[in-house]
Amino acid sequence: MNSKVGMYYNEQFESLLVTWSDSSLIKPIVVKKEDMIAIFDDNDLVSLNILKISKETGLNPGLVSHSPEAIKIVNKSLKELKINPITHSPQLTVAKIVKAEPIPETHLNLCRVYDGENELQIICGAKNVVVNSLVVLATIGTWMPNGQQIKPSKLKGFESFGMLCSANELKLKNHNFSDGIIILDKNWEKYIGQDFMKVREENFESK
The missing domain is CATH 2.40.50.140 (Nucleic acid-binding proteins)
Structure with missing residues (x-):
C-alpha cells in the first residue's frame, strides 16, 4: 500500500473514509463487516469506510490524515482485517x-x-x-x-x-x-x- 493515506471525516454520517489509491480497480473485492466496508483490488486494500465514528472523537470535518486520533481509529480496523498498521506520514x-x-x-x-x-x-x-x-x-x-x-x-x-x-x-x-x-x-x-x-x-x- 502507499505510504500516504487520505483520511476524510464525514461528521453528518459519522464515518471515516480512508483511501490508498485513486487508480481504476481491476479486480474489486468488497468486504463488509459490522462497522466498516473495505474494498480490495485483488489482494491490495484500496479504500476503507469506517462507520459509527462519534463526534466525541474530536475529529474536524474533512481531511484528517494528520490526526493521531484518526490514525488510531484506522489502525484498529486494520488490525481486524489483519493488515499492518499505518503511521503518520507528513503530506x-x-x-x-x-x-x-x-x-x-x-x-x-x-x-x-x-x-x-x-x-x-x-x-x-x-x-x-x-x-x-x-x-x-x-x-x-x-x-x-x-x-x-x-x-x-x-x-x-x-x-x-x-x-x-x-x-x-x-x-x-x-x-x-x-x-x-x-x-x-x-x-x-x-x-x-x-x-x-x-x-x-x-x-x-x-x-
Whole structure:
C-alpha cells in the first residue's frame, strides 16, 4: 500500500473514509463487516469506510490524515482485517522557496523548494511567489481536501514534483492568509519539513 493515506471525516454520517489509491480497480473485492466496508483490488486494500465514528472523537470535518486520533481509529480496523498498521506520514509540509525564476512567455514560476530534506522543483502560477518565503507544499502522493492525489506533472517542458497550496485549496477556515499561495510568518521556520495541518492545529489554530 502507499505510504500516504487520505483520511476524510464525514461528521453528518459519522464515518471515516480512508483511501490508498485513486487508480481504476481491476479486480474489486468488497468486504463488509459490522462497522466498516473495505474494498480490495485483488489482494491490495484500496479504500476503507469506517462507520459509527462519534463526534466525541474530536475529529474536524474533512481531511484528517494528520490526526493521531484518526490514525488510531484506522489502525484498529486494520488490525481486524489483519493488515499492518499505518503511521503518520507528513503530506502538506511546511517548506521554503529557495529559488524562483519566471518561465518565459507564461505567468508561471520555476521554483526550488526546500522541504526539510530535499530541494524539489515546483511550478507555481501564483503572483505572490517570493524567494525565502515559508509556504505549504503538497508533495507527491499527498491527498488534498477535495480528494485529489498530487502526482508529478509537466508544464511548458518543465517537470513539477508537487504543488504550493493556497488557503482555499486546503479549505481552511478562520484564517488570515491572503490570496495566492499561503505565506507563513517567521514563527513557522522551525517547523520546516513538518505536517502543516498538524502543526497549525496544535500550535496556531486558536491564535
